[in-house]
Amino acid sequence: MSEQGKVYALVDCNSFYASCERVFRPDLARVPIVVLSNNDGCVIARSADAKPFVKMGEPYFQVKERLRQKGILAFSSNYALYGDMSQRVMATIEGLVPAVEVYSIDEAFADLTGMKPPFEPLGQQIRARVQLYTGLPVGVGIAGTRTLAKLANHAAKRWQRQTDGVVDITDPLRRDKLLKACDVSDVWGVGRNMTQHLTRMGIKTAWDLAQADPWMLRKRFSVVIEKTARELRGTSCLKFEELAVAKQEICCSRMFGYRLKKIEPIREAVATYVARACERLRAQGSLCKKVRVSLRTGMFNPDEPKFAKGVVCELPYPTDDTRLITKVAMAGLENAFSPGYAFSKAEVLLLELCQRGEFTDDMFTGAQAASSDKVMQVLDSINAKWGKGTVRPCGVPAMPEWGMRRELMSPGYTTRLDQLWRVK
Numbered sequence: 001m002s003e004q005g006k007v008y009a010l011v012d013c014n015s016f017y018a019s020c021e022r023v024f025r026p027d028l029a030r031v032p033i034v035v036l037s038n039n040d041g042c043v044i045a046r047s048a049d050a051k052p053f054v055k056m057g058e059p060y061f062q063v064k065e066r067l068r069q070k071g072i073l074a075f076s077s078n079y080a081l082y083g084d085m086s087q088r089v090m091a092t093i094e095g096l097v098p099a100v101e102v103y104s105i106d107e108a109f110a111d112l113t114g115m116k117p118p119f120e121p122l123g124q125q126i127r128a129r130v131q132l133y134t135g136l137p138v139g140v141g142i143a144g145t146r147t148l149a150k151l152a153n154h155a156a157k158r159w160q161r162q163t164d165g166v167v168d169i170t171d172p173l174r175r176d177k178l179l180k181a182c183d184v185s186d187v188w189g190v191g192r193n194m195t196q197h198l199t200r201m202g203i204k205t206a207w208d209l210a211q212a213d214p215w216m217l218r219k220r221f222s223v224v225i226e227k228t229a230r231e232l233r234g235t236s237c238l239k240f241e242e243l244a245v246a247k248q249e250i251c252c253s254r255m256f257g258y259r260l261k262k263i264e265p266i267r268e269a270v271a272t273y274v275a276r277a278c279e280r281l282r283a284q285g286s287l288c289k290k291v292r293v294s295l296r297t298g299m300f301n302p303d304e305p306k307f308a309k310g311v312v313c314e315l316p317y318p319t320d321d322t323r324l325i326t327k328v329a330m331a332g333l334e335n336a337f338s339p340g341y342a343f344s345k346a347e348v349l350l351l352e353l354c355q356r357g358e359f360t361d362d363m364f365t366g367a368q369a370a371s372s373d374k375v376m377q378v379l380d381s382i383n384a385k386w387g388k389g390t391v392r393p394c395g396v397p398a399m400p401e402w403g404m405r406r407e408l409m410s411p412g413y414t415t416r417l418d419q420l421w422r423v424k
Contacts, residue, residue, distance in 0.1 A: 016106035076406035123166035253347035
């Protein structure tokens with residue numbers, strides 16, 4: 001156990017995107033899968049059995065024939081499905097442990113401090129419960145610090161058959177054995193460049209990094225790598241954030257399905273992105289003071305003229321009203337747009353966010369009316385009950401022609417009433 005008596009578990013879904021695609025397709029249980037990025041551009045996720053044949057980030061058009069020859073199926077990214085499945089996984093974990101910090105869409109830290117060992121049965125219970133409730137496989141790493149829990153989770157996946165998906169290294173002897181068996185590149189936060197620097201210093205394993213002088217690491221690299229070394233030795237340095245911190249900026253951006261030369265469809269896109277960003281804004285209880293609208297062309301075609309511009313617009317008062325922010329964003333779009341270019345992407349960025357009551361009202365400016373609050377509350381409640389986009393601004397189309405190309409997307413099994421799973 002760590003020096004402070006802390007115990008953490010990292011629960012991480014195995015090949016999350018690919019596993020989500022398999023939940024409602026039992027026929028794909030033994031079929032290798034890859035998931036593609038926006039507009040079916042690059043490979044961004046792979047099932048374990050697809051990894052030997054395709055690299056992360058490879059353009060789909062380059063590997064399409066190879067995938068066909070190897071019997072690997074490709075899917076367009078279905079973010080609505082993945083997000084919903086993620087919420088189900090996190091809710092399941094929260095029902096089994098005292099506190100949870102959601103770290104990403106497919107992994108969460110659980111604070112097990114105060115619970116009685118052994119912890120491995122609890123890890124197996126988490127795996128079984130998540131599998132039963134969601135159909136998704138997870139690995140569990142348990143240790144005295146978050147960095148060690150990450151490493152234990154890595155071991156649980158790497159040696160899944162031997163460990164049955166759960167590795168507990170709260171015991172110092174087991175911890176040291178794992179540290180000696182793992183490369184320094186396996187450590188959380190140690191990237192490719194850092195690995196090269198450490199290797200030249202003779203630090204090749206996680207054990208070597210744990211034994212290195214923390215002050216030397218801080219002086220030569222950064223406080224981050226110093227804390228990493230201390231965590232590997234069992235000293236908890238990273239704060240557990242049980243409650244999500246409100247974001248200081250909210251961004252919504254997408255590539256268009258094809259190049260847009262006219263401003264009319266770009267207006268639809270910007271209105272759509274504003275609506276999505278404002279939903280997130282209200283979800284965290286924040287207000288927005290500024291909005292930035294950006295446009296850019298494709299940047300990699302040497303035969304295509306390049307152009308990029310962003311415009312920051314001041315709002316009359318802090319607000320979360322989609323209608324007002326859309327109106328101001330449209331004025332910004334007029335300034336950002338330049339005719340004669342083929343635009344590939346638009347971005348909406350909400351800036352200078354503040355919580356209600358955290359700012360001082362200006363006696364010479366207006367404030368958001370109570371009626372606006374009520375309208376937005378009704379909008380969100382209807383969409384929460386009947387699905388996103390049920391009620392939306394008139395400038396937001398239901399099925400835009402400029403939308404992302406997702407020709408290989410699976411149904412929204414859990415997010416669309418018209419696409420529910422059918423059992424025959």
